[in-house]
Amino acid sequence: MIVMKFGGSSVADASRVRHMAEIVKARLSRRPVVVLSAMGDTTDHLLEAGDAALNHGTVSLERVEDLHLKTIADLGLGEAALESVRPLLAELRALLTGVSLIRELTGKTRDYLVSFGERLSVRIAAAYFASLGIGAVAVDAWDAGFLSDSNFTMAELAPESWNLIPARIRPVAEKGVLQLVTGFIAKDEKGNITTLGRGGSDLSATMIAASCGAEEAQVWKDVDGILTADPRLVRNSRPVETVSYEAASELAYFGAQVLHPRAMQPCMKTGTHVLVKNSYNPEAAGTRIVSCVHEKDGHVLALTSRKKITLVDIVSSRMVGQYGFLAEVFSWFAKHALSVDMVATSEVSVSLTLDTSSDLSGLEKDLSRIANVEIKTGKAIVTIIGNVRRSSKILAHAFSVCEALGVQVQMISQGASKVNISFIVDDHEADTVITALHEDFFEKEYGNRA
Numbered sequence: 001m002i003v004m005k006f007g008g009s010s011v012a013d014a015s016r017v018r019h020m021a022e023i024v025k026a027r028l029s030r031r032p033v034v035v036l037s038a039m040g041d042t043t044d045h046l047l048e049a050g051d052a053a054l055n056h057g058t059v060s061l062e063r064v065e066d067l068h069l070k071t072i073a074d075l076g077l078g079e080a081a082l083e084s085v086r087p088l089l090a091e092l093r094a095l096l097t098g099v100s101l102i103r104e105l106t107g108k109t110r111d112y113l114v115s116f117g118e119r120l121s122v123r124i125a126a127a128y129f130a131s132l133g134i135g136a137v138a139v140d141a142w143d144a145g146f147l148s149d150s151n152f153t154m155a156e157l158a159p160e161s162w163n164l165i166p167a168r169i170r171p172v173a174e175k176g177v178l179q180l181v182t183g184f185i186a187k188d189e190k191g192n193i194t195t196l197g198r199g200g201s202d203l204s205a206t207m208i209a210a211s212c213g214a215e216e217a218q219v220w221k222d223v224d225g226i227l228t229a230d231p232r233l234v235r236n237s238r239p240v241e242t243v244s245y246e247a248a249s250e251l252a253y254f255g256a257q258v259l260h261p262r263a264m265q266p267c268m269k270t271g272t273h274v275l276v277k278n279s280y281n282p283e284a285a286g287t288r289i290v291s292c293v294h295e296k297d298g299h300v301l302a303l304t305s306r307k308k309i310t311l312v313d314i315v316s317s318r319m320v321g322q323y324g325f326l327a328e329v330f331s332w333f334a335k336h337a338l339s340v341d342m343v344a345t346s347e348v349s350v351s352l353t354l355d356t357s358s359d360l361s362g363l364e365k366d367l368s369r370i371a372n373v374e375i376k377t378g379k380a381i382v383t384i385i386g387n388v389r390r391s392s393k394i395l396a397h398a399f400s401v402c403e404a405l406g407v408q409v410q411m412i413s414q415g416a417s418k419v420n421i422s423f424i425v426d427d428h429e430a431d432t433v434i435t436a437l438h439e440d441f442f443e444k445e446y447g448n449r450a
């Protein structure tokens with residue numbers, strides 16, 4: 001058994017649904033379970049329709065209806081497919097009418113609203129597979145055992161899901177029936193629909209794979225796996241064949257958009273492999289994410305960056321020999337509900353970064369009670385991912401590149417996992433630094449040796 005997840009761009013219209021089906025058909029012998037996102041921009045269109053109902057009292061479903069009805073027609077599907085989506089479209093219209101009347105759109109209602117995208121997607125896909133003579137069934141996530149808490153828009157799966165999912169999924173898979181499961185959504189104990197937040201559809205797939213003991217989870221994207229750098233920035237970026245869960249998580253956290261760290265947690269727990277593939281180029285090998293990769297010291301896997309970062313420098317002589325100072329500093333960040341990304345300390349100072357554009361005047365006022373504070377915006381984190389347990393060689397090359405570019409490194413931090421080195425530069429310098437580092441690490445003699 002394998003689990004195959006396809007995102008919105010992979011099922012954006014009839015031609016993409018056909019292409020997705022060909023990829024799945026080629027793997028039917030491996031008993032796939034398919035997890036689908038909403039088609040194309042459907043989620044955005046649903047949210048826009050909700051806002052129109054809330055703010056203007058109008059119910060407008062044309063874009064959602066037109067896409068799905070046109071896809072059914074273009075796929076040559078009959079009345080059965082129409083009958084599978086009409087009740088959902090009627091339910092959706094009734095929901096938006098209610099929002100337009102009461103002028104209220106809570107997180108609970110918003111989750112209910114966006115769930116229609118995935119539910120419509122799997123019904124159309126199941127109907128298409130059936131038209132090809134393949135036994136297929138559309139499955140809403142809650143019928144597949146996905147139970148969550150009630151944290152609407154960012155729900156977490158309940159521990160019971162680990163037992164519920166295989167109890168629902170495996171018996172059907174063993175019969176050779178192709179299950180098309182909605183990604184991204186679940187239900188809480190009261191039966192309310194929830195959404196799983198960022199990376200939710202990938203999480204749906206990895207949770208099925210991990211809980212069911214699948215051979216692997218395949219996540220089909222629109223890139224050839226995890227690349228050495230953003231291909232929009234670096235033309236010569238190349239796929240990374242194999243990475244560890246830790247390295248993939250660090251890449252995702254520091255800017256790469258391939259797989260969200262939460263989505264890897266179920267497979268990390270069970271050691272289930274994740275294969276990232278390109279639905280637009282299925283012959284490409286992709287990237288395999290595994291528990292452990294034995295790389296030689298100094299080997300660089302990939303580069304990434306994250307912009308619009310705020311750097312906070314805190315200086316105080318009270319830090320010398322005093323316990324509790326850092327605890328007091330971080331208590332102010334907790335008070336303002338701010339999550340810290342990177343930290344670097346010395347005897348009398350601590351520097352840290354925030355991924356926020358919020359007004360920090362309140363934080364600055366509170367911190368100023370105990371230290372001198374300087375807040376600098378317009379910064380970027382540049383991150384080098386790889387086996388950096390012996391980081392001197394990597395740092396020497398990275399800093400020589402920055403020196404040649406005239407770029408001042410403003411802070412440096414090495415993660416405890418020893419798979420990343422990150423440093424701060426000005427926002428407008430990040431792209432130039434990434435491009436030059438890629439040339440140095442991957443396109444010159446050093447990169448070939450590393």
